[in-house]
Amino acid sequence: MGYRTMATDDARKRNWIGWVFFADLLNGLALTLSYLFSKTVTMRYPDKEKWTPYPRFRGHHFLLTDQAGKIKCVACELCARICPCSCITVVPHEDQNGERHPKVFEVDTARCLFCGLCEDACPVEAIALGQLYEFSAYSSGDLRVGRDELLSKPGKTRQGGNVIAARLNTDEGVRVEPKEEDEDGHDWWTRLRRK
Ligand code: SF4
Numbered sequence: 170m171g172y173r174t175m176a177t178d179d180a181r182k183r184n185w186i187g188w189v190f191f192a193d194l195l196n197g198l199a200l201t202l203s204y205l206f207s208k209t210v211t212m213r214y215p216d217k218e219k220w221t222p223y224p225r226f227r228g229h230h231f232l233l234t235d236q237a238g239k240i241k242c243v244a245c246e247l248c249a250r251i252c253p254c255s256c257i258t259v260v261p262h263e264d265q266n267g268e269r270h271p272k273v274f275e276v277d278t279a280r281c282l283f284c285g286l287c288e289d290a291c292p293v294e295a296i297a298l299g300q301l302y303e304f305s306a307y308s309s310g311d312l313r314v315g316r317d318e319l320l321s322k323p324g325k326t327r328q329g330g331n332v333i334a335a336r337l338n339t340d341e342g343v344r345v346e347p348k349e350e351d352e353d354g355h356d357w358w359t360r361l362r363r364k
């Protein structure tokens with residue numbers, strides 16, 4: 170109890186001295202000044218660099234295939250049921266062997282929250298959210314993505330969390346392409362000044 174009272178008295182004394190000599194204000198100004206002379210953290214996106222997200226990032230959805238190249242999805246509709254904004258449409262189809270597959274599988278990415286619940290709910294790991302974040306359209310209707318397009322979307326990579334050299338390509342649409350010579354990139358956090 171006595172120790173706690175002494176500690177409180179010390180803290181009060183420090184606060185009082187700090188208040189008299191504007192210690193907090195001076196600390197704040199010193200930090201601001203030090204950032205004026207630290208390295209820039211501005212990324213030159215999209216012309217020269219781009220960020221590659223960590224594998225845990227939840228970007229554009231993709232559908233997976235099995236080793237034989239067949240779509241893994243068994244059209245159970247669990248993902249559509251759990252989706253909080255009802256943006257997944259699944260229409261099941263049963264083939265002559267009695268196997269279920271989606272005749273229609275559509276995700277409305279304009280309404281999606283990227284919460285990842287569809288990925289968590291899938292019993293056969295057929296759907297996942299990848300690291301692709303560069304997708305846009307002039308019309309929200311164009312952000313509805315169908316089964317075949319979802320199958321062609323890039324999956325997850327093991328790497329990420331770095332800045333790589335890139336170039337803006339406007340020849341066919343608008344794409345920010347990585348430059349091959351800098352696939353590993355550099356750690357973004359090394360640009361930040363650390364104490
Ligand atoms: S990420 Fe969330 S909101 Fe988006 S489709 Fe999946 S469950 Fe729905």
Ligand code: SF4
Nearest residue numbers: 242243245246248291
């Ligand atoms: S993606 Fe998974 S959860 Fe969704 S319908 Fe297909 S098998 Fe079911």
